[in-house]
Amino acid sequence: MPVSTHITPAYMEGGFLQNSKECDIELLEVVGVIPDWLQGELIRNGPGQVMVDKPMRHWFDGLAMLHRFHIANGKVAYRSRFIDCAAFRATQKEGRITYSDFATDPCRTLFQQLQTIFNPDPKITDSAKVNVGQIGEKTFAWGEPLMQIQIDPETLKTVGVYDYGKYGGNRMTTAHPLVDEHGAYNLVVQYGPINFYKIYEISGDAKELASVPVQLPGYMHSFGMSENYFIIAEYPLVVQSIMLLFRAKPFIENFDWKPRMGSRFIIIDRKTGKRVSTIKVPAFFSFHHVFAKEKDGLLEVDLCAYENADIISEYYKERLVQSDNPLPKGSMWRFTLNLEKRTCIERRELADVCLELPVIHHAFAHRHGSYRFVYGCGVNEANPTEFYNQIVKIDIESASAKHWYKPNHYPGEPVFVANPDARTEDDGVLLSVVLDTQNKQSYLLVLNALTFEEMAKASLPHTILFGYHGTFLHRN
Numbered sequence: 001m002p003v004s005t006h007i008t009p010a011y012m013e014g015g016f017l018q019n020s021k022e023c024d025i026e027l028l029e030v031v032g033v034i035p036d037w038l039q040g041e042l043i044r045n046g047p048g049q050v051m052v053d054k055p056m057r058h059w060f061d062g063l064a065m066l067h068r069f070h071i072a073n074g075k076v077a078y079r080s081r082f083i084d085c086a087a088f089r090a091t092q093k094e095g096r097i098t099y100s101d102f103a104t105d106p107c108r109t110l111f112q113q114l115q116t117i118f119n120p121d122p123k124i125t126d127s128a129k130v131n132v133g134q135i136g137e138k139t140f141a142w143g144e145p146l147m148q149i150q151i152d153p154e155t156l157k158t159v160g161v162y163d164y165g166k167y168g169g170n171r172m173t174t175a176h177p178l179v180d181e182h183g184a185y186n187l188v189v190q191y192g193p194i195n196f197y198k199i200y201e202i203s204g205d206a207k208e209l210a211s212v213p214v215q216l217p218g219y220m221h222s223f224g225m226s227e228n229y230f231i232i233a234e235y236p237l238v239v240q241s242i243m244l245l246f247r248a249k250p251f252i253e254n255f256d257w258k259p260r261m262g263s264r265f266i267i268i269d270r271k272t273g274k275r276v277s278t279i280k281v282p283a284f285f286s287f288h289h290v291f292a293k294e295k296d297g298l299l300e301v302d303l304c305a306y307e308n309a310d311i312i313s314e315y316y317k318e319r320l321v322q323s324d325n326p327l328p329k330g331s332m333w334r335f336t337l338n339l340e341k342r343t344c345i346e347r348r349e350l351a352d353v354c355l356e357l358p359v360i361h362h363a364f365a366h367r368h369g370s371y372r373f374v375y376g377c378g379v380n381e382a383n384p385t386e387f388y389n390q391i392v393k394i395d396i397e398s399a400s401a402k403h404w405y406k407p408n409h410y411p412g413e414p415v416f417v418a419n420p421d422a423r424t425e426d427d428g429v430l431l432s433v434v435l436d437t438q439n440k441q442s443y444l445l446v447l448n449a450l451t452f453e454e455m456a457k458a459s460l461p462h463t464i465l466f467g468y469h470g471t472f473l474h475r476n
């Protein structure tokens, strides 16, 4: 009889499979010293319920839970709440998955399957679990359906919904809106007989700024922006939109990887909304734009990129549990584009270092028009087939990297918080929620971003599922 040699990784249970509970803890146990200047709250978003009547299949599935680490005078309080929304309420009431997620659909009876075909109005989850951040004074939780949930950053209660008003129906957006002193913007994909990529201004009532027709729309998780341009990087992971209207399969499974199409940069003038250039490059895939910069008449676009879109299938839990092969390696790539000649002059890997969930000191990069350091999660070579098991800091000038790695500790996205008296770009801390599989608990790590030394950790009595993105809100 064949014997399975495969061992379930210890992080599967706490990181991917176990539902979280809402709780309030007034004082977490803190080891080490949290700097005096760090006052405010880290709010993180991610899945909180992943097991309902059946397990959800993919890392990007689940009902959203917000986690709030309130830091004041060296002490840390913790609160977690599910996002109150239609999908959450229906799931609790019915005890089964009721809304379509990224890669998991509700179970359907034959009658319901027919109903879906004749009534192409599937209920797509409104549980905005991907990101959290601010537009003006308001705090939002963001997912990919065309709505954003406004939350109270203290109580984590839902305050309202920003739903793009008249621009409803058959559209998806990104969980990574971009904000600068001129406004807040998001990329929207509209599916229909004709498909469009659109840019909306979203700081007040939604307003369409740009519209580009597209035959086979691609899956895009973020977009880019420079002083004068919006940058849509389109990857050949594409969908026949009729497939999405009928929804026989979960959302992402309607998309096919067609590398022969190549990738494209679609560049839009921010003032006129007109497309100024389309530049074809060999196929690649990315979730996250990192930075874009106009320089000497050229446009540099930095992304955390992959050779192909295999990373999406590797995030299925049935693949993660096997952990026989390393995750596909994302790394920092820079594309230098000549908009006038519609050519890519150079495509360069900035550092040969595994990276995902990239983070930079945005305010610094915006102020100086450039940046040198990018932080994120990666995989340490000591345990190359594991899920992300280290925090990295890449110096793109020297193409070198520092890392924080501890066997059996699995960090999430490191959020950078600058020291208010900082003199250098990397003077600050990184805040990461780490899963410790030996002690079966998660903790908030405060890491010195300059030296990569641990400053403090604030421990929870339980584990937190691996999440996606978070933000730090300063309190004075």
Ligand code: CO
Binding pocket: 130, 175, 176, 221, 287, 288, 468, 469
């Ligand atoms: Co993201």
